[in-house]
Amino acid sequence: MPDLASPFLDIRNITKSFGVVKALLDVSISVTKGEIHTVLGENGAGKSTLMKILTGEFAPDTGYFELEGQRLRATSPAAAHAMGIHMVHQELAVFENMTVAENIFPYHNFKKAGCIDYHRLFQEAREKLGLFGLKTIAPEAPMASISLAGQQMVEILRCIVAEPKVIILDEPTSGLNDHEADMLLEILRHLKATGLTILYISHRFKEIMAISDRISILRDGRFVTTLANDGSVSENDLINNMVGRDLSRSLYQIKTTGNAKSGAPLLQVRGLAKARALNDSSLDLNPGEILGVFGLEGSGTSKLSRMMYGLETSDAGKVIVKGRHISPLTPRRMVAEGVMYLNNNRKVAGLLPELPVTDNFSLPVLQKFSRFLGFLDLPRLGNLATNFVKAFAIALPSLATKPANLSGGNQQKVMLSICLVPEPEILIVNEPTRGIDVGAKTEIHRFLLDIASRGVGIVMFSSELPELMSLADRIQIMRNNSIVGEVKAGDYTEQAIMRYAAVGSDNLAV
Amino acid sequence: MLAKLFRKNESIALGLCLILVVVLTFASGVFWTQSNLNSLQASISPTAIMAFGMMILLICGYFDLSIGSIMLLVGILAGRLSQLGLNTPSIIVLVLLAGLAVGCLNGFLVAILKINALIATIGVQYIGYGLAMTMWDKEMQHRKFPANFIALGEDRFFGLYYMTWIMLALLLVFTFFLRYTAAGRRLYFVGGNREAARLIGFNDRRIVFLCYACTGLLAAVAGVLAVARIQSPTQYLGGGIHMTCMIACVIGGGSFAGGRGIALGAFLGVSFMSLLTNMFNLLEMNTQLQNVVVGVTLVAVIVIDGYVTLKKMRAMGKI
Ligand SMILES: Nc1ncnc2c1ncn2[C@@H]1O[C@H](COP(=O)(O)OP(=O)(O)OP(=O)(O)O)[C@@H](O)[C@H]1O
Ligand SMILES: [Mg+2]
Numbered sequence: 001m002p003d004l005a006s007p008f009l010d011i012r013n014i015t016k017s018f019g020v021v022k023a024l025l026d027v028s029i030s031v032t033k034g035e036i037h038t039v040l041g042e043n044g045a046g047k048s049t050l051m052k053i054l055t056g057e058f059a060p061d062t063g064y065f066e067l068e069g070q071r072l073r074a075t076s077p078a079a080a081h082a083m084g085i086h087m088v089h090q091e092l093a094v095f096e097n098m099t100v101a102e103n104i105f106p107y108h109n110f111k112k113a114g115c116i117d118y119h120r121l122f123q124e125a126r127e128k129l130g131l132f133g134l135k136t137i138a139p140e141a142p143m144a145s146i147s148l149a150g151q152q153m154v155e156i157l158r159c160i161v162a163e164p165k166v167i168i169l170d171e172p173t174s175g176l177n178d179h180e181a182d183m184l185l186e187i188l189r190h191l192k193a194t195g196l197t198i199l200y201i202s203h204r205f206k207e208i209m210a211i212s213d214r215i216s217i218l219r220d221g222r223f224v225t226t227l228a229n230d231g232s233v234s235e236n237d238l239i240n241n242m243v244g245r246d247l248s249r250s251l252y253q254i255k256t257t258g259n260a261k262s263g264a265p266l267l268q269v270r271g272l273a274k275a276r277a278l279n280d281s282s283l284d285l286n287p288g289e290i291l292g293v294f295g296l297e298g299s300g301t302s303k304l305s306r307m308m309y310g311l312e313t314s315d316a317g318k319v320i321v322k323g324r325h326i327s328p329l330t331p332r333r334m335v336a337e338g339v340m341y342l343n344n345n346r347k348v349a350g351l352l353p354e355l356p357v358t359d360n361f362s363l364p365v366l367q368k369f370s371r372f373l374g375f376l377d378l379p380r381l382g383n384l385a386t387n388f389v390k391a392f393a394i395a396l397p398s399l400a401t402k403p404a405n406l407s408g409g410n411q412q413k414v415m416l417s418i419c420l421v422p423e424p425e426i427l428i429v430n431e432p433t434r435g436i437d438v439g440a441k442t443e444i445h446r447f448l449l450d451i452a453s454r455g456v457g458i459v460m461f462s463s464e465l466p467e468l469m470s471l472a473d474r475i476q477i478m479r480n481n482s483i484v485g486e487v488k489a490g491d492y493t494e495q496a497i498m499r500y501a502a503v504g505s506d507n508l509a510v
Numbered sequence: 511m512l513a514k515l516f517r518k519n520e521s522i523a524l525g526l527c528l529i530l531v532v533v534l535t536f537a538s539g540v541f542w543t544q545s546n547l548n549s550l551q552a553s554i555s556p557t558a559i560m561a562f563g564m565m566i567l568l569i570c571g572y573f574d575l576s577i578g579s580i581m582l583l584v585g586i587l588a589g590r591l592s593q594l595g596l597n598t599p600s601i602i603v604l605v606l607l608a609g610l611a612v613g614c615l616n617g618f619l620v621a622i623l624k625i626n627a628l629i630a631t632i633g634v635q636y637i638g639y640g641l642a643m644t645m646w647d648k649e650m651q652h653r654k655f656p657a658n659f660i661a662l663g664e665d666r667f668f669g670l671y672y673m674t675w676i677m678l679a680l681l682l683v684f685t686f687f688l689r690y691t692a693a694g695r696r697l698y699f700v701g702g703n704r705e706a707a708r709l710i711g712f713n714d715r716r717i718v719f720l721c722y723a724c725t726g727l728l729a730a731v732a733g734v735l736a737v738a739r740i741q742s743p744t745q746y747l748g749g750g751i752h753m754t755c756m757i758a759c760v761i762g763g764g765s766f767a768g769g770r771g772i773a774l775g776a777f778l779g780v781s782f783m784s785l786l787t788n789m790f791n792l793l794e795m796n797t798q799l800q801n802v803v804v805g806v807t808l809v810a811v812i813v814i815d816g817y818v819t820l821k822k823m824r825a826m827g828k829i
Contacts, residue, residue: 057709078711093706095699097769106699106710108692115690158710 007066008033008197009054009166014063016049018405021397023049024060027223029216031166036188036198038208038229040242041218042437043409044395047201048090050218051168054199055087056080067165084165088172090201090408090435094143094151101125101139104157128157132187147298149176156184160191167191168199171408173207174435177296177463179502185211203409203437205235217241243439258473258489259453263287264323266457267339267426269308272317277303279482280317285426285457290448292472293461293483296501300481305430305461309334309341321426340424342416342432351415353404357396360403360414361385361421388417391447393440409435416444420451427451427458433467445471465494477501519763519770522811523778526761530785538792546788551670552663552739553784555677556581556732557754561776562684563725564755564764569688570718571701571768572620573756575631577729579638580612581748584733586642588659589650589743598659606730612638613726617719635752646745654741663739673735677777680728684773697721701768757804758783761811782807 007030016024024046031037039047052058054065056074064073067083074080080087095103101122102108110120125139134157137150146154152175159167169188173181185207188198202208208215209229215238217224224241227233267285272278278300285291295301306312308319310329319326321337331341352360362381385399392413396406403411412435419427432448433441448471452458462468468475469492477485477500485500534541560577567573584605591601612634619630654660665672687694699707700714708714737743755776762779764771783804790800 055709076711076713077709078713081711087709089709093703093709095702095706095769097702098698102695102699106695106712108695115686116692116695 007031008068010066011050011054012063012065014050014053014060014065016046016053016058016060019397022221024053025221026063027218027221029223029226031197031199033197034192034195035213036192036200036211038200038202038212038215039218040201040208040215040238042242042439043413043435044407045218046221047218048170048407051087051170051199051201054080054085054166054168081162085168086159086162086164086166087168088156088159088170090170090174092148092151092155092175094155096142096144098143099139100129100137100141100143100146100154103143103154104128104139104161106158107162128161132157133183149180152176153180153184156187164196166197166199170201171203171435173202173204178465179296181207203435205238205438208238209235219243239438242437254469254492255471255473255489259288266322267459268320270318270320272304272307272314272319274303274307274313274315277481278307278314279480281483283459283476283483285459287455287457288452289474290452290458290460290472292468292475293459293478294463294465294468294475294497294501295478296463299478299501301461301478302430303481304478305341305428305459309339309428311341335422338425340419340422340427342419342427342429351403351411354402356400356402357414358382358385358399361388361418363418384421385417388420392417392443409437409440412436413440413444425456427456428461429458430461431463432460433464465497519815520772520775520778522814523762523775523782526782526807527778527785530782530789534785534789534792540792541788546792548671550784550788551674553787554781555671555673556736557751557758557784558677558777558780559680559732559735560729560751561755561758561780562680562773563728564752565759565762565771565773565776566684566688566697566721567725568759568764568766569697569701569768569771570721571704572627572718572721573631573766574616574722574725575628575752576612576616576635576638577725577755578748578751579635579642580609580726580729581733581736581751582745583612583638583642584609584730585737585743585747586645586650586745588655588734588737589653590645592655592659593650593653598656601659602734605734606727609730609733610723610727613723613729614719616726617722620722621715621718643745646743650743652742655738660738660741663735663737663741673739676731676735681773681777688772698769701770754783755780757808761807
């Protein structure tokens, strides 16, 4: 147990507002040397904002922090780096145009006779990748060529090799599956053993309980309490402090009976295949059914989801919606047939971050809501948006806010709402609750179950097994670009599913 | 091996240059004559020097439309200063400072005030042009520069013009800078993901500012060499050269999206443009067709590049 007596990093009375939004109100947190200190709070509670103040991205309105007894105020990320504070951001900050090695060592400290020593650079990068179990990633590979999870690990590696005093990880596991997350936690334990102080943010209670020494809780920008994770606190204690009310824990009850409505299948995928990407895959979705698809990173789940929606071309196979063969298979046709798709990477696609939230909502319904001469029915749109904001507890100052200024979890909620606005009959969702806090997650789960009970078919791609097991009526499991098995509600156990999924699983490079 | 070479962005420009050289060698008897090689050097060298500046900006994700007017400003200012009787070294120092100052103005507008690069550098283009023309009078074109000034454009060393040696030296410097120095690599980080570059502690504003300043200085160097070559200032100096440079850089592997390109690419792109002009002149073809060829090449290069990238992504299973 680290020495709790002397604060190593002392955050003092930090207040920060964005216009009328009070993101942080007089927050003080003490962090000791060598501990893993988790900061917990609902979406929009101010976690990322607090961390960005530590790294000099935002200037606090009032307050300061002390590191090793020195009173500091980082004025830029570079200044924070000089103090030994590094951060892995909630949204990936990688350079796709550069090699993996340069993403790990962007400062180029390996020199020979004044020149960058590329040989040494690649060698050191290979060594570091190997050290963290990422042998499959080649240091010479372009960053664009590796998977999202791989990129996330590379970004973490970049912070670690800078040998910081404090490392901040803002939801580092939200893009990783369980296996990769475990790998990361292992790395963090190892780093902690070397005396590194870690500030950790996550919405996944399992890993919070597994790894934290202490947990500080924020609610609506205010500091609530710091709890020591010494066995005396339960998940429920944390949640109560976080939301300020008692949440009935309906979350993650394993579904025991499938409840698809009978009738002709809504969606049939037949023999979808593509060389080196996907082997002959077929699935059926019935009305009112939630069909889960699970697979570890690189198992082909994301390719299947993209190909069945026409986002990527396939070499063979067809997609049939309500008995009709969709050809050519394009997202536009799918939308017209009442199929909506939720992307798994909000940074790349899914939101127009610089346009007001209402405009974002109007995207899929521009045609449907157009009236005379193509003018939009704005009042109706506003109503709809307001409803979703309420239903999912989206924390935003007004509908005119830009998604870029929302917290990560709230961006995700907006993105999901956009898919639901046109009232689809079929929904294909990728990691629907990525980065979403427990309270809102329950809401979203309830919503998905509700629309399914009204006959909507949902194909749900998720790397969160408990989530799938509590929602899906059937789970199909993918491995090595093929669907390798199916488990039905009633037979769900993690072992039963992982038995199919896990083999050759630590393949992070695509 | 050949396939590997072809994936390099610069190989298209290299291939195009080789094709033109081969065509010109066979189709024209005068291509390899000394006087033609002289005029090729005079056309390639100043333009390539400016294109190095354009390339470093493109790598950062920016561009500069004012370089032509900096060139003009420098040429006419040099004329004025020589009318006033200044000696050659002082003229050169002063006009280089002027170019640097205009570059800094661009940098200030774009990097510090965050004005859109298109608007800011068009503004500066007009300012530069206007200033130059207020200093201009017709007398100037008949007044030659001092002999040691003209020597910069006329004299040779081992068979090549001084300006060619200067250009080659800068090519080496920029190649080395972009590949083997931490400062040079930073440009690629900024161009690849500016926000992320800021987050990992790079001062993107300073980097972009310095690139603009450097580009202004390079345009001034090119301006001095160009007027030295024609021996007296002209009001037509630098017209359209910003477009030539941008097109050359894109053909040579640069991209408006930022994050890629090398100095050699700028050189090859400029060489292609100059060889093309040379071909139209020597073979007495309709020069209007030259614009068509340039346009087609530009579009074709971008299409080929897009296709190759797509193929690569496909092969990696990303699409
Ligand atoms: N750049 C900004 N401009 C305006 N408002 C902002 C900005 N960044 C954050 N906010 C607001 O500050 C509040 C706190 O956001 P923050 O990103 O810190 O939340 P968070 O706790 O990290 O949530 P999440 O778990 O969803 O990531 C939110 O209400 C958000 O809308
Ligand atoms: Mg956040």
